[in-house]
Amino acid sequence: MKILKLISNTKTSLITLCLGGISLGMTEFMMMGVLPDVAKSLSVSIPDAGHLIAIYALGVIIGAPVMVGILGKYPPKRVLIGLMISVAAGNLLFSVAPTYTLLLISRFLVGLPHGAFFGIGAVVASKLADPGSEAKSVSVMFAGLTIANIIGVPLGTFIGHNVSWRISFIIISAMALITAASIKRWLPMLPSQSDTKFSESAKVFKKSEFWIITGISAIGTGGLFAWISYIAPLMTEVARFDENMMTPIMVIAGLGMAVGNFAGGRLADRFSPLKTTSYLLIIMVGVLILVALTSHIQPVAILLTFITGGLAFAVIAPMQMLMIRSAKGAEMLASSTMQASANMGNALGAFLGGLPIAAGFGYTSPEYVGAFLALIGFFLCLLLTWIFSTRNKSKKVAIA
Structure with a gap:
């Protein structure tokens, strides 16, 4: 009981x-x-x-x-x-x-x-x-x-x-x-995190992995915001949906986000936060390109709206856990900066996604920008994997 x-x-x-x-x-x-x-x-x-x-x-x-x-x-x-x-x-x-x-x-x-x-x-x-x-x-x-x-x-x-x-x-x-x-x-x-002074917790800012994870969050999630910031013109001008359809379309995106959020948490617990983040970002690259190529087909556009929303939110919990586990002794400070970096991704994705539209490349062009941002996030995951691998090898050599 x-x-x-x-x-x-x-x-x-x-x-x-x-x-x-x-x-x-x-x-x-x-x-x-x-x-x-x-x-x-x-x-x-x-x-x-x-x-x-x-x-x-x-x-x-x-x-x-x-x-x-x-x-x-x-x-x-x-x-x-x-x-x-x-x-x-x-x-x-x-x-x-x-x-x-x-x-x-x-x-x-x-x-x-x-x-x-x-x-x-x-x-x-x-x-x-x-x-x-x-x-x-x-x-x-x-x-x-x-x-x-x-x-x-x-x-x-x-x-x-x-x-x-x-x-x-x-x-x-x-x-x-x-x-x-x-x-x-x-x-x-x-209990409170610790009696550690802020100056001690702030030492996390000197760690290379902290900035790489921040980059994954700020740049990698920019792919989400490059897509969702311009989803309305994508659906009305490219997919040719009526404007009244935007509310149910956004609900479909929200449902995808809900499913992806829980799936991401379970995947991170099963495979590790870093592996999960890496796989989700590279899949996001392919899906965003697919969105750009097939959004003129209405049923496909609806399906991909659900899938893209799911991928976008599936990466949140894994990235948060990745930061928490990489910032021992300063978990709360490091974890909170993830929210700051996500808002940077919001601004970055929306700004860069709007540039090709302004240049006349059409409403599917932000998806290519988003795919590129997600790809950079994936490469940063590979860099972090290499750093962790090198560090573990060094520890084994030192113990031997």
Whole structure:
């Protein structure tokens, strides 16, 4: 009975982290769905309103290492509660902000806890897991992002279009408070990472493998964002779907992400995070090229939307575990920087994917850019494999 109770408590704890993923997923992606409504209500252009997306990413990049550096010495449970309360406050401020400037400030502030929550949450999830199931547990937390894209974002976008986008962000604020309460109720009180000073943890930045894994995340996942940033014109202009089909198409992509997220966690536990990441990235190269070549065929375009979404999210948990295992003594700091690098991948993929479109190469051209970025990520995996192999051989020679 005690074993069953422990298993039940572990699952409940992981669900609280999943709720955090839903809150942050809605916070990040809702803005894209209600962007025209925000622009209209503030009497600003769409590009100006788009700065609200960019400044959130900037908050994530800055906040991930800084907040973990400041809060890493405290028990993770208390930190996660505090981060969720910050998310609730930031979204509430955004929902009532009367001016464009205040909206920018609130979006930046609500971006600060994003990377820290996922970074600390990933380490907590791995510690709650049974040996050999760490990546699977981490994938449960990141499942919140897929649920947000399948249910939360479409629902919030509908409310934003038909009632008010401000109500959508009030709902997110309430969701974040529910998450904080669930963490307080069900997440166990784990000890802080260590008494190590931030200056000691920051030594992880001197390790070559840290920067290679960061590169895999920032460049390799750029393939995802080169694809999804321009999926609307790809589907409407190339596949010739009606614009009204974009909502169900995005739901299909979200379902693929959900399936891929759990599959990636299980594969990483079975084969190792590095091998799984390597294989997924090289498969992503082939699939993105296939998307570019066959998207004019509607049934194939739908199928590949599901598959590409699955591959894109399947790599998240393996990369997170790869970073955690490569940063002993600084797991939370290193894990949080993965979120910063993922947002860099967001910006990189969207920017580079747009260049060939602007040059007149058409709406399938971002897929070739994405394939190239994923290929670079794969080669970085090979480099990391070689480094680990060389290091292990050196240890064996030294022992002999």
